[in-house]
Amino acid sequence: MFRTLTLAPPDAIFGLTEAFGRDPNPDKINLGAGVFKDEAGRTPVLAAVTAAERRLVDGERSKVYRPIVGEARYGELVRDLVFGDEPPPGLGDRCVTAHSPGGTGALRVVGECLAKLPRRPTVWVTTPTWANHRAIFSAAGLRLEALPYFDATANALDFGALLDGLNRPAPGDVVLLHGCCHNPTGVDPSPTQWQQIAERLSARELLPLVDFAYQGFGDGLQEDAQGVRMLAERLPELIVCSSFSKNFGLYNERTGAVSILAENADAAELVRSNLKVAIRSNYSNPPAHGANIVRTILDDAELASGWRAELAMMRDRIRGMRTLFVETLAAKRASLDGAAILRQRGMFSLIPGVGPAAAQSMRDKYSVYIVDSGRINVAGITPSNVERLCDALVGVL
Numbered sequence: 001m002f003r004t005l006t007l008a009p010p011d012a013i014f015g016l017t018e019a020f021g022r023d024p025n026p027d028k029i030n031l032g033a034g035v036f037k038d039e040a041g042r043t044p045v046l047a048a049v050t051a052a053e054r055r056l057v058d059g060e061r062s063k064v065y066r067p068i069v070g071e072a073r074y075g076e077l078v079r080d081l082v083f084g085d086e087p088p089p090g091l092g093d094r095c096v097t098a099h100s101p102g103g104t105g106a107l108r109v110v111g112e113c114l115a116k117l118p119r120r121p122t123v124w125v126t127t128p129t130w131a132n133h134r135a136i137f138s139a140a141g142l143r144l145e146a147l148p149y150f151d152a153t154a155n156a157l158d159f160g161a162l163l164d165g166l167n168r169p170a171p172g173d174v175v176l177l178h179g180c181c182h183n184p185t186g187v188d189p190s191p192t193q194w195q196q197i198a199e200r201l202s203a204r205e206l207l208p209l210v211d212f213a214y215q216g217f218g219d220g221l222q223e224d225a226q227g228v229r230m231l232a233e234r235l236p237e238l239i240v241c242s243s244f245s246k247n248f249g250l251y252n253e254r255t256g257a258v259s260i261l262a263e264n265a266d267a268a269e270l271v272r273s274n275l276k277v278a279i280r281s282n283y284s285n286p287p288a289h290g291a292n293i294v295r296t297i298l299d300d301a302e303l304a305s306g307w308r309a310e311l312a313m314m315r316d317r318i319r320g321m322r323t324l325f326v327e328t329l330a331a332k333r334a335s336l337d338g339a340a341i342l343r344q345r346g347m348f349s350l351i352p353g354v355g356p357a358a359a360q361s362m363r364d365k366y367s368v369y370i371v372d373s374g375r376i377n378v379a380g381i382t383p384s385n386v387e388r389l390c391d392a393l394v395g396v397l
């Protein structure tokens with residue numbers, strides 16, 4: 001039977017990490033996968049996480065199954081992180097939060113729930129978007145369509161085209177937006193633009209699905225949630241998929257959540273029951289460890305403030321490297337718009353003019369690994385590799 005299969009292509013990003021591993025060059029640079037790295041190029045375990053794990057090891061008495069949607073307390077803490085400690089009145093009764101295996105797990109469970117709606121919606125994604133969005137929603141049986149988003153020439157949001165594009169989906173369709181730190185462009189709407197997006201979604205009766213994988217990596221935990229919170233105030237229904245892979249550094253613990261706002265408490269019960277069915281037939285119930293860590297940290301004032309400080313350190317390091325990158329490019333007289341790169345937020349930057357051929361030559365000639373689309377992970381830049389990175393970019397441009 002298996003001989004009838006055709007060879008599937010390697011994953012664009014994990015495949016790049018494998019190729020990086022095989023490269024014997026001691027000066028190789030990996031700016032592919034979206035993971036935070038410190039000045040020494042390591043992806044550390046946060047101190048708050050280690051402290052929480054110590055407590056968990058000492059206190060854990062059983063590994064019995066968790067509820068299908070995870071622990072209620074975890075759900076409350078995630079809800080407050082997303083919607084704030086003082087959310088709009090009544091939001092608590094309208095909101096169902098389920099613990100999921102990472103942000104990917106959250107998106108997939110949402111996809112399966114959407115595919116069961118009596119009128120199966122189309123999912124509209126920004127151009128470009130995280131490559132896995134298409135794979136996840138088509139695997140769940142949904143049709144995808146593209147919305148304009150990025151103006152490659154200006155290296156900026158094409159807001160007029162996005163607003164216009166929002167006139168195309170049919171009422172009831174789903175619009176997938178990045179809560180902050182858009183992957184791969186680093187280009188986000190301003191608060192005023194979020195307000196206009198919320199109004200357009202409401203007027204056109206569209207359902208926003210916010211992928212919130214980088215809360216705290218842009219301008220801060222609260223600042224990064226402004227867009228999501230505006231949508232929550234303006235719209236009767238909203239879906240948010242959170243990932244704690246990046247902001248808690250829990251990549252391999254597969255920790256995330258889906259929060260769904262329904263128009264009232266009765267509709268929220270319908271949502272909860274259907275979410276449970278989608279989860280039960282998928283992975284049955286969530287893996288506990290990562291969520292235990294997040295709950296332990298967020299429920300303890302001291303651990304939570306330590307975590308916020310570590311998150312700020314990660315954010316500041318990425319910003320510092322963005323500035324250093326732009327300054328080094330300028331010193332080499334590279335023909336790139338530094339101001340546009342500095343306006344971007346989060347881990348990523350999409351380098352104009354770099355496509356698959358240039359990315360390939362960066363690998364072959366310079367052992368610099370970036371995604372074929374020209375996306376670089378700014379968090380992989382260090383003071384000791386920035387010169388070589390910029391030489392490679394200038395070389396291929």
Ligand SMILES: Cc1ncc(COP(=O)(O)O)c(C=O)c1O
Pocket residue numbers: 034101102103104105130178183211213243244245251254255256
């Ligand atoms: C935009 C976006 N959404 C979701 C995810 C998934 O995160 P997780 O590793 O928690 O599944 C990522 C990870 O890179 C991402 O960039």
